[in-house]
Amino acid sequence: MREKLRIKNISLTMTIVLFLIMFIFGSVRYDHFFSLSTFLNLFNDNAYLMIAGIGITFVLITGGIDISISSTIAFTGVFMAYSLQKGIPSYIVIPMALIIGIIIGAVQGSLIHYFKLQPFIVTLAGQFLMRGLCVVISEASIPITDEFFKFMALGRIQIKLGESKALNGKIYYYVLIFVAVLVAGLYILKKTPFGRAVYAIGGSEQSAELMGLNVARTKIGAYIISSFCASLAGVVFSFYTLAGYGLQNMGMELDAISSAVIGGTLLTGGVGSVFGTAVGAMIQGIIQTIVTYENLNTWWTKVTIAGLLCFFIVVQRIIAVRAESAKGKSLAAA
Amino acid sequence: MKNKINKLSQKQAFWPVIIFLTIILFNTIMTKGEFLSISIVDGHFYGRIIDIFRNGGKLMILAAGMTMVLATGGTDISVGSVMAISGAIACSIINGNLLPGLGGNVAMAIILAVCAGIICGLWNGFLVAQIKIQPIVATMILLVAGRGIAQLITSGKIITINSDAYYFINGGYIFGLPFPLYIVLFLVGILLLFVHRSAFGLFLESIGCNSLASKFAGIKVNRFLLAIYTISGAFASVAGLIESAGIKGADCNNAGLNIELDAILAVAIGGTNLMGGRFSIFSSVIGALIVQSITTTVLALGVPAAYIRVLKALLIIVICLSQSGKFKLHISKIAVSKKKEEAVAL
Numbered sequence: 001m002r003e004k005l006r007i008k009n010i011s012l013t014m015t016i017v018l019f020l021i022m023f024i025f026g027s028v029r030y031d032h033f034f035s036l037s038t039f040l041n042l043f044n045d046n047a048y049l050m051i052a053g054i055g056i057t058f059v060l061i062t063g064g065i066d067i068s069i070s071s072t073i074a075f076t077g078v079f080m081a082y083s084l085q086k087g088i089p090s091y092i093v094i095p096m097a098l099i100i101g102i103i104i105g106a107v108q109g110s111l112i113h114y115f116k117l118q119p120f121i122v123t124l125a126g127q128f129l130m131r132g133l134c135v136v137i138s139e140a141s142i143p144i145t146d147e148f149f150k151f152m153a154l155g156r157i158q159i160k161l162g163e164s165k166a167l168n169g170k171i172y173y174y175v176l177i178f179v180a181v182l183v184a185g186l187y188i189l190k191k192t193p194f195g196r197a198v199y200a201i202g203g204s205e206q207s208a209e210l211m212g213l214n215v216a217r218t219k220i221g222a223y224i225i226s227s228f229c230a231s232l233a234g235v236v237f238s239f240y241t242l243a244g245y246g247l248q249n250m251g252m253e254l255d256a257i258s259s260a261v262i263g264g265t266l267l268t269g270g271v272g273s274v275f276g277t278a279v280g281a282m283i284q285g286i287i288q289t290i291v292t293y294e295n296l297n298t299w300w301t302k303v304t305i306a307g308l309l310c311f312f313i314v315v316q317r318i319i320a321v322r323a324e325s326a327k328g329k330s331l332a333a334a
Numbered sequence: 335m336k337n338k339i340n341k342l343s344q345k346q347a348f349w350p351v352i353i354f355l356t357i358i359l360f361n362t363i364m365t366k367g368e369f370l371s372i373s374i375v376d377g378h379f380y381g382r383i384i385d386i387f388r389n390g391g392k393l394m395i396l397a398a399g400m401t402m403v404l405a406t407g408g409t410d411i412s413v414g415s416v417m418a419i420s421g422a423i424a425c426s427i428i429n430g431n432l433l434p435g436l437g438g439n440v441a442m443a444i445i446l447a448v449c450a451g452i453i454c455g456l457w458n459g460f461l462v463a464q465i466k467i468q469p470i471v472a473t474m475i476l477l478v479a480g481r482g483i484a485q486l487i488t489s490g491k492i493i494t495i496n497s498d499a500y501y502f503i504n505g506g507y508i509f510g511l512p513f514p515l516y517i518v519l520f521l522v523g524i525l526l527l528f529v530h531r532s533a534f535g536l537f538l539e540s541i542g543c544n545s546l547a548s549k550f551a552g553i554k555v556n557r558f559l560l561a562i563y564t565i566s567g568a569f570a571s572v573a574g575l576i577e578s579a580g581i582k583g584a585d586c587n588n589a590g591l592n593i594e595l596d597a598i599l600a601v602a603i604g605g606t607n608l609m610g611g612r613f614s615i616f617s618s619v620i621g622a623l624i625v626q627s628i629t630t631t632v633l634a635l636g637v638p639a640a641y642i643r644v645l646k647a648l649l650i651i652v653i654c655l656s657q658s659g660k661f662k663l664h665i666s667k668i669a670v671s672k673k674k675e676e677a678v679a680l
Contacts, residue, residue: 017399122654125595125650131643299482303483313467
């Protein structure tokens with residue numbers, strides 16, 4: 001347990017240091033980079049990724065994986081845009097979209113837990129099902145003209161820390177949803193029996209079962225949280241783009257997973273934190289900003305993030321292997 | 335006679351072959367025999383059946399490679415991106431954008447593209463075998479980054495080429511049959527010989543059933559995993575060549591998009607256990623033909639293409655459920671309790 005805790009701390013420290021280095025790098029290299037609005041825009045532009053990442057962190061901590069989230073986001077967007085176009089009011093459409101998310105998670109979680117199917121096969125099928133359904137609803141992008149959505153898309157809070165332009169910035173209202181999700185995630189994971197059970201299952205499912213924890217409820221619960229967060233991210237994303245399009249966010253599950261891994265979540269389960277995931281997502285945001293400033297092909301973002309993910313996984317492995325061999329040595333000495 | 339049928343139905347390839355024949359029969363009846371008709375134009379065979387074999391070529395190759403990966407309990411979802419990379423490299427070289435010193439040599443382009451596929455496979459294998467990352471995450475890195483790399487090779491453009499020698503890979507005919515079919519026969523033939531005439535297949539099954547026990551039994555598990563992912567990468571690059579020769583260019587955004595699910599579906603239909611263990615490459619190849627003929631059938635029936643993906647996703651879940659021991663247990667429990675109820679009623 002001790003070495004696992006160490007892994008988490010090292011990863012998280014590395015992540016925060018990396019973020020600071022990148023921010024300083026950007027500030028030195030480009031004019032106008034160092035400002036409050038650059039920092040706040042990381043939240044404005046990546047709120048949906050952070051929300052989805054926080055959801056997937058729960059699944060990753062249990063040792064599972066959910067690669068259906070990007071298509072859940074796309075499906076939520078298309079579903080809402082289509083329903084709004086048909087004249088259904090937004091206060092019905094948004095709860096319905098969230099309920100659909102919960103149902104998706106419940107079905108996937110049940111298939112994985114009760115029938116012992118591999119998570120990646122179930123969620124891969126889920127991914128294709130949702131993308132297929134998107135195209136069945138509409139192949140073209142549907143614009144959203146609803147008043148509430150427009151209000152959320154444009155409404156923002158001005159933040160002024162000083163007279164200088166660098167100290168001015170704004171955050172959009174939907175960033176507050178992310179803050180709420182972050183607080184809720186922190187509370188659930190650290191302070192509730194459910195959260196502790198999530199960690200316990202990730203450590204060892206068998207031990208958790210023998211301890212008398214309700215494995216079924218916890219595991220399915222984790223998948224429900226993941227899909228729910230994904231559909232919430234879909235809602236936020238449609239505030240952001242004001243449209244629903246079936247091919248949106250292809251491959252975003254890797255972004256969410258790498259946010260979690262960069263933030264110190266172990267893919268083998270048992271270790272991870274919601275806060276780390278949020279920082280991980282911000283690192284991706286800053287990579288994107290730098291790529292934009294550098295005027296490079298946007299594909300560089302993907303390649304860099306994949307490289308960074310690799311690096312972090314390798315570092316985690318090295319630390320784990322070292323911890324194991326140290327343990328072996330101390331046993332041998334005894 | 336009955337004994338023989340019983341023995342046949344025990345074979346893993348039995349049900350896939352029956353399903354394939356049923357789909358063909360269904361199509362034949364629906365089109366009143368037109369489906370089976372094969373015409374000869376310029377000494378080449380044409381017809382829907384030939385089309386299924388030709389268009390299914392890529393999938394058959396991918397399914398053969400994927401079978402071995404899934405047999406070890408892993409997965410390789412990067413095959414589509416590897417296809418994009420190999421197509422991008424081959425087309426860029428023929429076009430003269432990449433390595434102009436080769437002067438657009440088609441043979442060198444093909445060799446280098448396959449080499450790129452092998453490197454991709456080695457990379458996946460390295461991550462899975464040495465670093466011990468879960469296969470899904472390890473290959474997902476290449477799934478996302480691979481398309482980016484392909485974009486960087488072609489500098490984000492769709493490359494079109496003009497080379498009859500390269501077109502031949504997809505559109506050529508030998509003895510009246512399409513060339514992709516020969517590629518499939520060659521690759522799958524070598525693989526089958528290799529797997530069944532050596533201990534490779536046996537070791538593969540044992541790794542899939544229990545990799546720790548196999549390690550203690552003296553099998554070099556890591557080396558096997560590396561080899562298997564490399565083969566999968568190499569096969570994917572060949573599939574990429576066929577695809578790019580088919581569209582006469584390289585389209586990094588769409589080449590091999592979503593084909594990984596088709597490949598996994600083909601393997602699942604072939605009866606290979608997706609949890610690892612029992613596998614049959616031949617059955618997976620038949621499975622690939624089934625997937626291709628389903629696509630052809632659905633399109634021929636006039637159903638929008640969008641529904642195919644939904645159908646395939648549902649199909650894969652149903653097949654997985656039917657393989658799941660727990661599911662069988664549930665069903666048999668229900669059946670038993672019903673029988674008991676009947677007994678009580680009597």
